[in-house]
Amino acid sequence: MKTVPLFKVTIPDHSYWRSQINCQNACPVHTDARGYVRAIASGDFELAYLIARGPNPLASICGRICGAPCEAACRRSSVDRPIGIRPLKRFAAGHSGPEVWETKGDYFGDWLKERIIPQLCQSRDELLWLIRRSGEPLSRPLKVAIIGSGPAGLACAHDLALLGINPVILEMEPVPAGMLYVGVPEYRLPRDVIRAEVSVIESLGVEIQCGVEVGKDVTFDSLQSEYDATVIAVGAKRSRGLPLPGVQGPGVMGGVDFLRDVALRNPLELGANVVVIGGGNVAYDVGRTVLRQAYFDMARTAVRQPRVHEVHLCCLESLMEMPADDVEIIEGAEEGIALHNSFGPKEIVRDGQGRVTGVTFQKVLRVYDENKKFAPLFDSSSLTTIECDTVLIAVGQSTDLSFIDPARHGVAISERGIPVVEQSTLAGAARGVFFAGDVAHGPGLMIHAIASGKKAARSVYEYLTGQSIEPKTLEFHLELPNYKRETGYERIARIDIPASDPKERVRRQDICVESGYSEPMARTEASRCLDCGVNTIFDSDKCVLCGGCAEVCPTLCLRLVSIENLEQDDGMHRAVESVSVRPGEPISAIIKDEERCIRCACCAQRCPTGAITMERFCFRESWP
Ligand SMILES: Cc1cc2nc3c(=O)[nH]c(=O)nc-3n(C[C@H](O)[C@H](O)[C@H](O)COP(=O)(O)OP(=O)(O)OC[C@H]3O[C@@H](n4cnc5c(N)ncnc54)[C@H](O)[C@@H]3O)c2cc1C
Incomplete structure (x- = not known):
């Protein structure tokens, strides 16, 4: 009896498959965390670093201290505990990041540029595009002032430099990197890691002038007249007080x-x-x-x-x-x-x-x-x-924009001292003035500031050149005929990040509390990843509705349901994988609870008709 398909994959909407990769979705710069975690599991540490570095010019620092929204979203939490994504990034950066390069120019110019080749990975494509674009001169030299050298200012300068624009960062502190240097303690973030990433950004031609306070050493008016645009990335560095x-x-x-x-x-x-x-x-x-x-x-x-x-x-x-x-x-x-x-x-x-x-x-x-x-x-x-x-x-921080006179500079600032910012472009009320980082969105994580700095760079580029640089999302499906997971990966417990002895570590402020994963630890931890980019695809042409897949599923995430009961079935976040109609028979569907699926492939292996295939879904942004 022939099975008549209603539809093959009942959720053709790309955003659905995309939303399955929780870690990548949760990351404000859309790092393909799953991609680098799986690369570590397979022993390709350089690839892991390249994936992590693609969208993030401060990947090594993030490996140390990122607030890791990816981990908070990690699906492995529904099994036991999330993957140690951040320490795995630190591990990859410790293998290939700028902190292990003696000459930072070699790291970017001779190595990173060569290695960032187009692959099925969203993140690296963007950097590749930026690198290619950096070879094309603009019709006239353009100079942008960035006030503040925190992660927002640095990320903005990095991307602007690659876009052929000359960024000059003005920083009131004697050292660059904003709160990363003057806030985050050394026992969490070694200073040589900060210096390494800042040097790479300088090696792209970014000028960082430390010890220059806007409003004291230079005026905002002078920036408005001397530069083609200004990005205000001054963070929120003022301690909030208490009225006691x-x-x-x-x-x-x-x-x-x-x-x-x-x-x-x-x-x-x-x-x-x-x-x-x-x-x-x-x-x-x-x-x-x-x-x-x-x-x-x-x-x-x-x-x-x-x-x-x-x-x-x-x-x-x-x-x-x-x-x-x-x-x-x-x-x-x-x-x-x-x-x-x-x-x-x-x-x-x-x-x-x-x-x-x-x-x-x-x-x-x-x-x-x-x-x-x-x-x-x-x-x-x-x-x-x-x-x-x-x-x-320590009850919070606020922003200091006292160097701006809203009436004279045309920059709107609310009564609470918060600038009025067009969130889609990060443009302020005055022409050519943009905001990025904590000053634009309120205190957040460094990765939010990085995402914001990159967004501001694109807006500045569009404002100055009139050219839009919006990427287009491409989707790839790769069939994985012999897909197999590591033995017992679903039972491996999370490896806690080794930490130094409390009595010893308080003796010096530069003793790092976290000592990081060793190679065997990193590979084991990475092997726990459920690899949410891999999906079970059901072909209702081949499905005989035997229910074998549901029987072998170790997490009971598959069920055969008659179509009348489908509506009442709780949890419609589940994917309807296959709907089959046989003349004269009730219509049934296989429903799948994505949250519980551990991508073990038992269902595909069990299927007698080959109706289930394991496929890798990748998304990448194609740049103009
Ligand atoms: C103590 C502390 C610890 C933190 N730890 C973490 C963590 O572990 N993980 C995490 O993800 N996030 C952490 N954060 C949050 C993170 O550091 C911030 O979200 C991030 O630094 C904001 O980046 P930014 O570039 O917007 O601002 P900032 O990093 O604050 O940088 C702004 C820069 O602008 C400069 N500036 C200000 N006014 C002027 C002026 N008038 N002229 C010239 N320069 C000026 C400042 O000196 C500063 O260097 C922490 C924050 C603090 C305060």
């Missing part, structure tokens, strides 16, 4: 100001007992950096004994509500941070001479209301005072 009695005066400091002083080796006014107010990752960076000052003080001064600092980290949230990552809370506790949850700061207590002697807290009854809005309630009768001599406030 006693907050003004010595002994109280902004958390990011403290981190900046440590990073730049400025003299510190730090006592022995420190209260850090805040419950996010930055508060942990602050608290853990304080702990590392004991031995640093000893090295800098004639003090013989380490002046051990006691750190109390106090936040409004309960342990479950805290915004800090679990790893920060765990590692902070290992290092000696005393955590106080549900502590609402009421007053900073000072003695007769104005010295800080403590912070009084009131008990927090709730932080968020029924609508999950921030609306803390306190019990003012339940008070606790923690004795201390220094208070570091």
Whole structure:
């Protein structure tokens, strides 16, 4: 009896297949994380790095500290724990990234340019296009000023340089890289990794002028008249304060100001007992950096004994509500941070001479209301005072755009100090002025800033040349006739990233907490990837509806359902894989729960008629 197909693959919409690759979708620059993870599993570490590097000029830094939205989206979480995508990127970068090259020019000019060849990989195509484009001169030289050398400014400059435009970065700090250098502590991000990636960007012809503050050393007017366009990528570097009695005066400091002083080796006014107010990752960076000052003080001064600092980290949230990552809370506790949850700061207590002697807290009854809005309630009768001599406030950052006069420069800024930005182009209200990074979107992750910088580069290019550089998405399907997974890949537990000994690592601020995966570890961890770019494709012409595929499926993600029951079937996120009609028989469909599929290929191997094939779906952007 012939099976009459209603449709072969019932979801021909490319965006559906694309959306199956969760890691790539979640990455703001659409890194093909699955691609580099699988390349590591197969032992091709150079390919892995090239895939990671394609869309991301700061791939090595991301390998160290990226907030990794890809991991948060990783489908492996539905089995056990997500793939260690970020540490795998670090592993690939440690193999081929600029930090392992002596001459950064060789890395880009002689190696990366040659190796970035078109492959079935979206990400590398973009860089290839940019590299090819960089050979074509523009009709006239174009100069763009970028204010700020954080990840947004650097990414923007990288792409503009490849587009043939001359970017000049103006940076008020004595060193480039923004918060990556003056915020993120050295124990998480070694400075030589930052220097390596910045040097590569400089080797493309980007000029970085450090120690130049716009608004003080040069005016915004002069930039508007001297440059063809301006990109404002000044981040959010101002520590937010708290309106508490006693907050003004010595002994109280902004958390990011403290981190900046440590990073730049400025003299510190730090006592022995420190209260850090805040419950996010930055508060942990602050608290853990304080702990590392004991031995640093000893090295800098004639003090013989380490002046051990006691750190109390106090936040409004309960342990479950805290915004800090679990790893920060765990590692902070290992290092000696005393955590106080549900502590609402009421007053900073000072003695007769104005010295800080403590912070009084009131008990927090709730932080968020029924609508999950921030609306803390306190019990003012339940008070606790923690004795201390220094208070570091890490409750967020804000932007400083005081160098702009909205009326004169035509740049619209809201009452809250946030610039008005056209989100699709990142253009500000004034012609030729663009925003990128935290200043444009509010504080986020470095990968958001990188994506934003790249977007601003394209908008600037279009604004200056009138040429659009929108890519077109191409889709490829590769049949994988002998698709086979590593033995037992579905049972391998996530390999935790090895970390240095807590007692040892607090002795120096440049001892990295994470020591990274060894090669066997990296290959094993990478072999856990479910490879969501691979899909089961059902051919209803061949399907005899025997149900064998559903029987062998180890995760029960396939089911035979009669068409009448299809509508009622819960979870319509499932793909209807095959619908078959036999004259006189009820219509049945095989439905598949994509979330549960582990791409093991058991169904394809079991199918007696070859109706199921394993196919790799790849997406790449074709550049004009
Ligand atoms: C302590 C800390 C730790 C963080 N850790 C992580 C992490 O682990 N992972 C992660 O993904 N993200 C992390 N982030 C967030 C990330 O660092 C930021 O999202 C990112 O740096 C924003 O990039 P940006 O380029 O927009 O701004 P920034 O990095 O802030 O760079 C802006 C630059 O502009 C310069 N500038 C400002 N005003 C002027 C002026 N008037 N003239 C000249 N120059 C000026 C500043 O000096 C600065 O160098 C962290 C942030 C902080 C504060």
